[in-house]
């Protein structure tokens with residue numbers, strides 16, 4: 660309870676949403692290069708490992724052999740991100756201490772050991788997830804999908820993980836195709852804007868944010884991938900930002916052939932970088948060009 664300052668005005672309660680307890684705090688946890696302890700080597704641990712590797716964490720896995728095949732594969736494919744200790748975790752007597760990690764996860768079929776690990780982690784204020792015992796989780800995983808920079812997670816507060824996965828599949832279907840290009844385009848535009856109007860906060864920061872909000876509102880999601888084109892970004896900044904205006908897609912006109920080719924070039928580059936074959940034949944290039952054409956032509 661706090662004492663309101665005498666000058667504070669209280670707005671009627673109806674103005675603000677009511678607090679409904681029972682929610683989790685949804686966050687995007689940044690783990691790049693941070694150490695995480697993963698105990699267990701089965702199929703659930705394998706799912707945890709995948710998401711940890713994508714986040715850039717360094718994972719210490721303590722689990723006896725045999726490991727789930729996908730974990731064995733990751734040990735070979737991402738050795739720099741994983742340390743494997745091939746034995747059972749011993750709880751309090753183990754020389755691997757929970758306090759040396761940013762996060763601790765157990766995915767084992769030993770509830771007593773899981774409970775011990777949970778207590779150890781909580782004593783040291785290290786966030787912990789125990790896959791088989793929800794009350795021993797400081798945070799839950801959720802059903803999720805990723806499209807480039809976009810990540811979506813569904814939580815049902817532990818009530819129904821499978822229904823969470825079904826809802827996730829429906830949401831994924833509803834997201835426009837190639838949303839990653841739209842987000843990348845906006846990211847590039849924000850980066851260029853910051854070069855012209857650098858710094859944090861202040862009047863300039865306010866103007867920058869107001870302008871970005873208006874740009875995002877003026878452009879349909881499906882068109883924002885065009886911001887990946889440098890010439891278009893320059894135009895939007897020169898004729899828009901510099902003059903206190905916001906250009907809409909109508910203002911800049913339909914995409915020019917040059918812009919489209921530039922975007923295709925970027926797309927083709929990505930495709931080639933992602934290709935697992937070293938040599939791409941002329942026929943394959945032609946097929947890729949057709950694919951990109953169909954993908955981008957509207």
Ligand SMILES: C[C@@]1(CC(=O)O)c2cc3[nH]c(cc4nc(cc5[nH]c(cc(n2)[C@H]1CCC(=O)O)[C@@](C)(CC(=O)O)[C@@H]5CCC(=O)O)C(CC(=O)O)=C4CCC(=O)O)c(CCC(=O)O)c3CC(=O)O
Pocket residue numbers: 706707788789790791792793796798799800801802803813814815816817818819820821822823824
């Ligand atoms: C609390 C939580 C803790 C945590 O794990 O963080 C938890 C707990 C438990 N799950 C159990 C069972 C199953 N879990 C799944 C699947 C997933 N479980 C996930 C998350 C969570 N599971 C957290 C809450 C999430 C939320 O709030 O919605 C998902 C979303 C994410 C992920 O794990 O990566 C992933 C789907 C990902 C995907 O499909 O993409 C399936 C289905 C399947 O395998 O296909 C089954 C069998 C069917 C069923 O039981 O529904 C049991 C054993 C129950 C028992 O013994 O009967 C417990 C323990 C308990 O409930 O007591």
Ligand SMILES: NC(=O)C1=CN([C@@H]2O[C@H](COP(=O)(O)OP(=O)(O)OC[C@H]3O[C@@H](n4cnc5c(N)ncnc54)[C@H](O)[C@@H]3O)[C@@H](O)[C@H]2O)C=CC1
Pocket residue numbers: 698699700701702703704721722723725726727746747748749766767768769772790791820
């Ligand atoms: N949260 C979730 O989404 C789900 C949770 N579960 C629960 O999660 C737990 C793990 O599930 P699975 O991976 O399917 O089990 P699993 O039986 O395939 O794997 C268990 C792993 O833990 C290892 N292990 C056991 N004691 C250990 C110790 N002291 N130290 C290190 N490793 C140890 C085993 O060697 C094995 O590799 C189970 O209790 C299961 O009920 C199951 C399905 C989904």
